[in-house]
Amino acid sequence: MAYPQIPTAVNVITAVPAVGPESSRVTCPSCYASVQTKVENESTTRTHIVALLLCVFLCWPCVCVPYCMDSCKNRNHYCPNCNAYIGTYKQ
Template identity: 45%
Template sequence: MDPVYPAAPLEAPKGSVESHAVPEHQQLLPPAPPSYDQATSISAETTGPAPDIPASGTTTTQHTVVVVPSSPYGPEPMDVQCPHCHNYARTRVSYRPNSRTHLIALILCLFQLYCCVCLPYCISSCMNTNHYCGMCDRYLGTYDRK
């Protein structure tokens, strides 16, 4: 397999004169990122042309909708890195009844199926799932059943 990097360091041609000598360890570093002020300032080059304003004096507004996922956790235990103890572990789950669980039980009562009222409280797919760290047992998040 061929080496990825050249065996000898790159050198300037013999006839060229460098204005300043740069140490070898700084030649391989990428340029430094811009400072916070440079990154957050808006320059005229990046904004583009000004939008056309209608002659009637009304302006149009554009709305941007950002959808944020409610929870990265699912209905089953999963392997995650705990933000509290920083260990990789499988989450421990516990199930908690939600309004859907109570609604199903109420509907079973209305149909006079009293012996089946406890079933929604025994079925995990009718309840929310709380995730806890498998190592430190701290709360991580909830998967809400809709």
């Protein structure tokens, strides 16, 4: 007598690599290639709040300062092969 096969579930757990402010060498969780990450700076809500505070308390030309400084932005890391998101370094 043959028993029916019961499908089994396979759980794949992918660890998010730790990334810093500079490009990092990681294994991409999407394409599994060993790559040097591509870093893109992104303005956040905090960047906009700092610009607003500078406008209110100093003067309007100071609004540009947070948008010109990388230290006021998050750094998003992407795989250069498949363009998959890898992680974010928050300032």
